[in-house]
Amino acid sequence: MDNLSVDPEQRPATRTSNLSLTRATLLGCSLLLLAIFLLTSGLLIYIALGQNREAEAHNRFDIDKALQVFDKSARSTVKDYAFWGDAYRHLHQSVDTDWAFGRQNLGSTLFSDLGFDGVFVLDPSNRPVYSLIEGRLQTAAPPDWLRDIPPQLLERARQSASSDEATSRFVDLQGTPALMAAAALTPGTDPTVEADNGPASVLVFVARLGPERLAALGQDFGVEQLHVGGTQADLPALRLPDAAGVLQWVPARPGQQLLVLVLPLLGIAGLVFALMTAFILRRATAAARAMDAHYNSLQASRWALAASEERFRDVAEAASDWIWELDGQLRFTYLSERFETITGLSRTTCLGRPVDEVLTSDQGPLSQWFKDHARRANAIVQCNYFAGDGQPRICRLSVREMEGRGYRGTASDITEEVEARRRIEYLSQHDALTGLANRSRMQEFIEGKLKATPTLEEPLLMLSIDLDRFKPVNDLLGHAAGDQVLNQVSQRLQQCLRSDDLVARIGGDEFVLVVAGMRSQDEVESLCRRLIERIEEPFQIAEHEVFISASIGIAMAPADAILAEELLRYADIALYEAKDAGRATWRFYAGDMNARIIERRQLESDLRHAIKHGELRLDFQPRYRIEGQRLAGAEALVRWQHPQRGLLGPDRFIHIAEETGLILPLSNWVLQHACEAAASWPEEVMISVNLSPTEFQRGHLVARVKAVLAETGLNPARLELELTESVMLDDAQGALVIMQGLKALGVRLLMDDFGTGYSSLSYLRSFPFDGLKIDRSFVGGLTASGGDHSIIQAIVGLGRALSLTVTAEGVETIDQLQALGAIRCDEAQGFYLNQPMDAQAIKALLGARDPAADTTPH
Ligand code: C2E
Ligand code: CA
Ligand code: CA
Numbered sequence: 001m002d003n004l005s006v007d008p009e010q011r012p013a014t015r016t017s018n019l020s021l022t023r024a025t026l027l028g029c030s031l032l033l034l035a036i037f038l039l040t041s042g043l044l045i046y047i048a049l050g051q052n053r054e055a056e057a058h059n060r061f062d063i064d065k066a067l068q069v070f071d072k073s074a075r076s077t078v079k080d081y082a083f084w085g086d087a088y089r090h091l092h093q094s095v096d097t098d099w100a101f102g103r104q105n106l107g108s109t110l111f112s113d114l115g116f117d118g119v120f121v122l123d124p125s126n127r128p129v130y131s132l133i134e135g136r137l138q139t140a141a142p143p144d145w146l147r148d149i150p151p152q153l154l155e156r157a158r159q160s161a162s163s164d165e166a167t168s169r170f171v172d173l174q175g176t177p178a179l180m181a182a183a184a185l186t187p188g189t190d191p192t193v194e195a196d197n198g199p200a201s202v203l204v205f206v207a208r209l210g211p212e213r214l215a216a217l218g219q220d221f222g223v224e225q226l227h228v229g230g231t232q233a234d235l236p237a238l239r240l241p242d243a244a245g246v247l248q249w250v251p252a253r254p255g256q257q258l259l260v261l262v263l264p265l266l267g268i269a270g271l272v273f274a275l276m277t278a279f280i281l282r283r284a285t286a287a288a289r290a291m292d293a294h295y296n297s298l299q300a301s302r303w304a305l306a307a308s309e310e311r312f313r314d315v316a317e318a319a320s321d322w323i324w325e326l327d328g329q330l331r332f333t334y335l336s337e338r339f340e341t342i343t344g345l346s347r348t349t350c351l352g353r354p355v356d357e358v359l360t361s362d363q364g365p366l367s368q369w370f371k372d373h374a375r376r377a378n379a380i381v382q383c384n385y386f387a388g389d390g391q392p393r394i395c396r397l398s399v400r401e402m403e404g405r406g407y408r409g410t411a412s413d414i415t416e417e418v419e420a421r422r423r424i425e426y427l428s429q430h431d432a433l434t435g436l437a438n439r440s441r442m443q444e445f446i447e448g449k450l451k452a453t454p455t456l457e458e459p460l461l462m463l464s465i466d467l468d469r470f471k472p473v474n475d476l477l478g479h480a481a482g483d484q485v486l487n488q489v490s491q492r493l494q495q496c497l498r499s500d501d502l503v504a505r506i507g508g509d510e511f512v513l514v515v516a517g518m519r520s521q522d523e524v525e526s527l528c529r530r531l532i533e534r535i536e537e538p539f540q541i542a543e544h545e546v547f548i549s550a551s552i553g554i555a556m557a558p559a560d561a562i563l564a565e566e567l568l569r570y571a572d573i574a575l576y577e578a579k580d581a582g583r584a585t586w587r588f589y590a591g592d593m594n595a596r597i598i599e600r601r602q603l604e605s606d607l608r609h610a611i612k613h614g615e616l617r618l619d620f621q622p623r624y625r626i627e628g629q630r631l632a633g634a635e636a637l638v639r640w641q642h643p644q645r646g647l648l649g650p651d652r653f654i655h656i657a658e659e660t661g662l663i664l665p666l667s668n669w670v671l672q673h674a675c676e677a678a679a680s681w682p683e684e685v686m687i688s689v690n691l692s693p694t695e696f697q698r699g700h701l702v703a704r705v706k707a708v709l710a711e712t713g714l715n716p717a718r719l720e721l722e723l724t725e726s727v728m729l730d731d732a733q734g735a736l737v738i739m740q741g742l743k744a745l746g747v748r749l750l751m752d753d754f755g756t757g758y759s760s761l762s763y764l765r766s767f768p769f770d771g772l773k774i775d776r777s778f779v780g781g782l783t784a785s786g787g788d789h790s791i792i793q794a795i796v797g798l799g800r801a802l803s804l805t806v807t808a809e810g811v812e813t814i815d816q817l818q819a820l821g822a823i824r825c826d827e828a829q830g831f832y833l834n835q836p837m838d839a840q841a842i843k844a845l846l847g848a849r850d851p852a853a854d855t856t857p858h
Contacts, residue, residue: 776810
């Protein structure tokens, strides 16, 4: 056994693989070529820099040369003038200005033609006796320049006279370098003039090296932009002798051109080389790898044999699986040591026992499975067992038949895996917040139930539930509070149902109940009643008591539909009907709705007639300021005196008017009559008129309101328009424009039915409202003992923060009024204060009031 075992450490050391050899060789070549490439580049740069340096030295030499030429010509010119008998005669002892300047012997041409900026004659005691500056004769004080003439220059000029030499020197002439050339005045070769023996007068020519002269000088010698400088560090500099200044120029840099031309080419060559190297490396590596693989496979087969027995031992004990063997009677004959570690069961007690006593399967007894399936290659079965600690666990057996001698295989514990899978499945089927079924689980559930074909006697019920007044809980108390309410709602809903019914949450505050086994309509209605009662019980959320309610729509299979989707849609339609009917109630789909459709048609044609023939009436319901109980205004509420049906409330016909477009003539009628009535009321009483959302979509609302105001003469500030947030839902931008138009007329805007919509809060902030009316469903919850305080208080606070007048609608009791007063709500409206009344009655009410007196209603 020992001679077969293999020491893994020994294997790789015996042979260097083709792969590493190839890699090393190629790497060496690449490095060599890289070095050559780098050397070439370095050399190139070195040459270029050398060229630059050489060019600069050339420039320096040329400038030197230029200055020498300039100096030499100045000296020879001054010499010509100084060693001249006539000049000696007219300038040495006494100065003949007429000869010198007047007759142009030493005049302005020295500047204009020869370029000397200054011409001076200094007498033996160095006083200026003749001065020209830029060709002009200086008669007054001697110029400043004279101070800059170095005395050594004059001294040298006098000394050099004997050798017929002129002398010169560069000086710094007030910031500009200048060349001064000087020579002593001598009779020269003129025999007619006799020299005296005293010290000589000196003639000085000054040429300034101004910018143009320097540039021209440079140009003559091929030097670019020669100038006085010293500050530009990147340019070469040349110091003039005697600290007369520093010259700079822009050097020719031939090396630069070389680099610009050659370096990119070199770069490209390098890149091509690198790519080629990479390509060759890949090809060579692949070839080497193939050779290695071949070699290794040969080697491997040798090792494989040696290792197999050992591997079996290792695997048997190190793997998370355990190994088992069963004999022909399906009794355990072998269990690996891992069996005990993993299952916590004892090997000795299990050996010899039938497989069915240790393991079970979901598909019946395991022994049966062995008879049916175990002959297949790669047979696998999932089993359950109880571990040593009594916990149920799951394992997967892979089974192989041992030619009539029984079976053997491995078993892996997959408890965690199965659990994780179940968890994921659960999550994909359930709502994370409440743990209720989600839409997809519900769909599945309904489909399953529909397959069992419900009957008319025992239908499948679909209840679509929507929470009333839930939105403000979220908005005002925060999402955490909203989540708590939803959680408690889901628990309460589940408590109302049996365990084989389903509660699903399919939207923010929308739930669906799938219920079977209800035999009568009464039974269903009592379930609905129970559901609503449970939801209306107060929720305790931190220090708040929250009150909400629910509306329910019901659809039934097979009476209404037999498809899941249709059932859902019908339940939804019924839900809208329930909400329309004032919420906190339920409606069945079918019958009910058909009847409505027929009635609607009839009403529609009647309504056309009604508007024209004066069957409409207006009632007015007063609104009071709670503090002081002063009457603040009245809301116009339309009614229809139907010839057959009697007096109809707006809830019966407004939506028909909206759907058919009759809302425009109807609304015009209301607006007109409301404003007319209000025009005869005391000035401080407001009139509120309800607007329908459809009026925002069509009709020139602003123009219509403007026309009515003009016609009735009502002060626009007394007109209030009440609109619900649905106005803003469809086309917020368009609504905003219209609202701004209305505000420009001077009327007030109120948000009606606040709290019943979806996003009232954001609309309050971004639209120009003057007030809001809290929906009466909130006020209904206010009781003497407290009740729905938190939400109303929060709405009042919000209204105050946004400077809005807050009106509570539907005040029916003195308790409610007092509660509203306590939380400082501004205004109240409701049956407790006044029922809606006709025009005459309100006129009487208003007339009866003495504005100064206490005006408590009732
Ligand atoms: P709304 O704007 O919320 O009007 C207030 C409704 O609440 C009125 O019902 C009023 O009679 C009722 N109400 C007043 N106080 C109380 C109370 O203490 N308790 C209860 N339970 N109810 C009270 P009404 O007159 O049936 O009007 C219903 C809705 O019809 C109005 O609701 C309004 O939205 C609409 N409406 C009424 N007149 C017009 C109109 O001229 N044009 C338009 N577009 N809609 C109108
Ligand atoms: Ca209203
Ligand atoms: Ca209202």
